Amino acid sequence: MDLPESWTWDSGEYYGEGDPFILKHNGIYYLYVSTVDDKSGVKAWTSEDLMDWKYAGLVTEEPTTKAAYAPEVVYWNGDFYMYTSPGGNGHYVYKSSSPLGPFKKQTDNLGMGIDGHVFIDDDGKWYFYSTGANRIDARIMPSPTEFGKATDTGAKMNGWTEGATVLKRQGKYYMTYTGNHIWNKAYRIDYGVSDSPDVGFTTNKDQNPLLLNTEGENVGLGHNTVVRGPDLDSDYIVYHSHANPGRNINFDRIAWNGEKMLVLGPTTSEQSDPALPDFSDRFDRKDIGKNWKSVNGGKWGITNSSPNWLEQKTLGKKTWYRQVSKASTEKEYTVEFNMKMVEKGKSENPRIGVVFSYKDEKNYGTAVLSPEHNRLETNFVVNGVEQGWEYANLPEGYDYKNLHQIRVEKSEATFRIFVDGMQKQTREVRNLGAGSIGYTTSDVHGAFGYTAYSNKVDGSNIFDAYKPLPGKIEAVHYNAGGEGVGYYDKTKKKEVNPYRQDCIWQAKNA
The missing domain is CATH 2.60.120.560 (Exo-inulinase; domain 1)
Incomplete structure (x- = not known):
């Protein structure tokens, strides 16, 4: 994705957009990215459809935002809170009445590693995630600017681990996170699942890494956010890759199969536009x-x-x-x-x-x-x-x-x-x-x-979405009908039928 007014170094060299975060508020998407190391301020872009982006300017020019890494913005009860790590050294909290700022500093440097992320659970409790000792730590937040003691979430790679994002789906907590050095071609994204928001995240080796690519131009995939598409049903994983120099933003579809989180990617060719609402x-x-x-x-x-x-x-x-x-x-x-x-x-x-x-x-x-x-x-x-x-x-x-x-x-x-x-x-x-x-x-x-x-729910938009090849296509994600329909055994049984019921059955011709 190409953005107007990308970050550049003072030398003019391209820095690009690393550590992307997207907030949706009142039908508008707001994109925030890391700031180049030799400048202060945080840039933002806006879009109605995740396709066409307009540059919205600097949303803060606070001196403490020099080299503001991984800025994330949370809306709560009329206020917007920004969490970012200056040059990877601790965290500050900023506040504004608008997603486009101006964001004003609310705290001194709070430490807590880098790459802060906030998750608000169904009961209204806040949790803050950031880097620990080669792992992701979580802290309960009594308020948007207060942080409790760190707990080990269980999410980690074999070495440096950063860039957590947490979401909840059908009672389960999912965390994506990134590992090894940012400029390594094997920089990658894994995910874990838990029944709790702050402990017990476990990974399935057969389903990880979630995103990895070490060959070609689109390598070093990492530090993502997850955003709901304009159709209200599609989930997208948004991450950066090496641009040599700098970093570029990438979008790929998430395909849920029960409790399995799958990504239709990484893709390097043009993809279908995000679906719009009906x-x-x-x-x-x-x-x-x-x-x-x-x-x-x-x-x-x-x-x-x-x-x-x-x-x-x-x-x-x-x-x-x-x-x-x-x-x-x-x-x-x-x-x-x-x-x-x-x-x-x-x-x-x-x-x-x-x-x-x-x-x-x-x-x-x-x-x-x-x-x-x-x-x-x-x-x-x-x-x-x-x-x-x-x-x-x-x-x-x-x-x-x-x-x-x-x-x-x-x-x-x-x-x-x-x-x-x-x-x-x-x-x-x-x-x-x-x-x-x-x-x-x-x-x-x-x-x-x-x-x-x-007219979609529970991620059903994925059934009729184009699937990139080469790649893996889960059997449950066949088309719902028309050209390219799938087939399955629709034998009547006493137990609950485990198969989807929306497919055309043509056993006579099978």
């Missing part, structure tokens, strides 16, 4: 338009601001005002909503949130945020019958006037509800399938940002 809206216009409809009234409109927001202004009533899309999801989908409260009324429980699988007022799901009780509340209505409200507490100190995200994943009859990346509820609801998506308020003046859905 529906999205940034509300970057003056009027709501024909793609949305109002239910139960309310004063809906588009703000005159930058960026624009969809908003509902009416207060003082307990009516559920809704704005729903005329477009409809399929039976299985992933949807992302972004919102903030402008003002709340004086009722017992003012709420702001979302609707999905919406057919009419007798068939829909809803997930709302309650500022009064600091919790997520969900309910489902099927054929006019309420399925019952369920509640999940949110972290202390939540400020609902700042942007928060709700994400809904629907797989068969299972609905998984996430708030700011934290999985807060899982509900089984039958007889509720395809439908519209939208926003809802009750006695809240709310503002709503980037909105999108994709």
Whole structure:
């Protein structure tokens, strides 16, 4: 990937983009990379689709960011925190109200090795990962600028180990990390799995290294981040390689097979563009338009601001005002909503949130945020019958006037509800399938940002993605239908069928 305004040495020699990190916030991707050793400041680029990147300038010019290695940015409750290691010597924390800065220094040098990474678990607890003694250490964080004692995560290579990234998927914790010297051609990425965020990471030798290439121009692969694609379902591993001189950024698809993490790469040729959502809206216009409809009234409109927001202004009533899309999801989908409260009324429980699988007022799901009780509340209505409200507490100190995200994943009859990346509820609801998506308020003046859905869930986008060759293709990842369909034994058995059921069966011709 070529970026405008790449880092160069004072001599003019290309330095490039090492240790890439990508933050997605309100539908925009923000890329941060290591700073060349002879300069201060951290550069950033922005994109809506992971393909076209615009240079956004320096997001900080603090003197302590000279040779700022591996900057990572975390959004939490209205603030952005940057963690970076100056020249590989300890860590500083910086803070800003915008992903584009200016980031201001919040701490002195805290030590803790290099290549700091932050992970926030479903319960709202923070963890910080960095280099230890040829291993990756973890520390519980009481706050975004406080760090506890180090624990050995178990993640290590045979020698120097750095560049941890942690994600959670279906109850398991996955850590990617990099080993040996950065300028070695065998610089590589491994991964480990654990049932805990800070200890017990183990590796499977048959599945590692995750990425390695020692021949040709694309060698020395390492220090990655993992980012969700624009379709809300595809995962990408983003890493650097040697550019001789300097370093370049690389993107490859992650292909999940159960608990196995696989990468369709490393690739050196052009790949398909990242898939886009089936529906999205940034509300970057003056009027709501024909793609949305109002239910139960309310004063809906588009703000005159930058960026624009969809908003509902009416207060003082307990009516559920809704704005729903005329477009409809399929039976299985992933949807992302972004919102903030402008003002709340004086009722017992003012709420702001979302609707999905919406057919009419007798068939829909809803997930709302309650500022009064600091919790997520969900309910489902099927054929006019309420399925019952369920509640999940949110972290202390939540400020609902700042942007928060709700994400809904629907797989068969299972609905998984996430708030700011934290999985807060899982509900089984039958007889509720395809439908519209939208926003809802009750006695809240709310503002709503980037909105999108994709008719994919649980990484199913990978089934129909092109697979690079030479490489390894898992049997489970055959095409879903059409040209190049796969075949399998669909024998009926009493036990749960272990095979995918979406393939065309042609036993007569087998």
